Amino acid sequence: DTAVSQTPKYLVTQMGNDKSIKCEQNLGHDTMYWYKQDSKKFLKIMFSYNNKELIINETVPNRFSPKSPDKAHLNLHINSLELGDSAVYFCASSQDAFLQRSGNTIYFGEGSWLTVV
Amino acid sequence: GDSVTQMEGPVTLSEEAFLTINCTYTATGYPSLFWYVQYPGEGLQLLLKATKADDKGSNKGFEATYRKETTSFHLEKGSVQVSDSAVYFCALSDLDSSGTYKYIFGTGTRLKVLA
Numbered sequence: 001d002t003a004v005s006q007t008p009k010y011l012v013t014q015m016g017n018d019k020s021i022k023c024e025q026n027l028g029h030d031t032m033y034w035y036k037q038d039s040k041k042f043l044k045i046m047f048s049y050n051n052k053e054l055i056i057n058e059t060v061p062n063r064f065s066p067k068s069p070d071k072a073h074l075n076l077h078i079n080s081l082e083l084g085d086s087a088v089y090f091c092a093s094s095q096d097a098f099l100q101r102s103g104n105t106i107y108f109g110e111g112s113w114l115t116v117v
Numbered sequence: 118g119d120s121v122t123q124m125e126g127p128v129t130l131s132e133e134a135f136l137t138i139n140c141t142y143t144a145t146g147y148p149s150l151f152w153y154v155q156y157p158g159e160g161l162q163l164l165l166k167a168t169k170a171d172d173k174g175s176n177k178g179f180e181a182t183y184r185k186e187t188t189s190f191h192l193e194k195g196s197v198q199v200s201d202s203a204v205y206f207c208a209l210s211d212l213d214s215s216g217t218y219k220y221i222f223g224t225g226t227r228l229k230v231l232a
Contacts, residue, residue: 004160040224041155041204041224041225041227042224042225043161043206043222043225045219045220048217050217055215055217056217056219090160090161092161097217097218097219098216098217098218104149104210104218105151105163105166106161106163106220107163108153108160108161108162109160110159110160111159111160
């Protein structure tokens with residue numbers, strides 16, 4: 001059973017295109033996240049939602065727009081793709097960002113490898 | 118603000134060698150501490166965690182002890198295997214000013230184990 005699943009796993013697209021990455025979690029968690037990992041493996045949070053409400057919105061170009069139709073899904077839409085958007089995008093979830101709950105472990109998806117050419 | 122600093126890699130060891138990956142942190146509150154591992158082509162997986170001072174997290178032969186006095190959470194393993202080759206991330210979870218628990222990840226340390 002895949003706890004956090006995201007699609008597609010690989011995506012190659014041209015500059016200027018618009019693309020979406022979908023994410024679903026079956027853990028019953030309230031909080032979901034999008035992270036970006038660059039080629040040096042540095043991991044940077046982009047967005048976080050708790051029960052469909054945006055709670056973290058880091059300095060990210062407004063070409064990136066998250067959408068959470070329900071608390072089990074958090075999709076990422078990217079408009080007008082640029083070369084610098086090439087990275088691995090990870091979806092993740094945790095039980096509740098407002099409660100510590102013994103460490104509040106984050107569970108990651110397997111990543112979506114985006115290449116912009 | 119909170120931060121996590123871990124040793125730069127890559128770390129290259131022979132099989133059965135002893136491993137230490139250093140991690141120190143700064144935090145305004147009382148954070149929980151984590152080590153995550155990322156195998157090639159995969160997402161991050163929780164390796165171990167500790168939620169209070171002097172707690173020891175352990176899993177798959179790896180250990181780390183929450184040291185509040187030195188603000189450290191060093192990862193150790195007595196005898197590494199080729200299959201341990203991966204990138205290791207130290208992280209903390211702490212309450213931020215907005216009332217949410219925010220994760221801060223270190224920059225990752227790549228470990229390569231040679232047969």
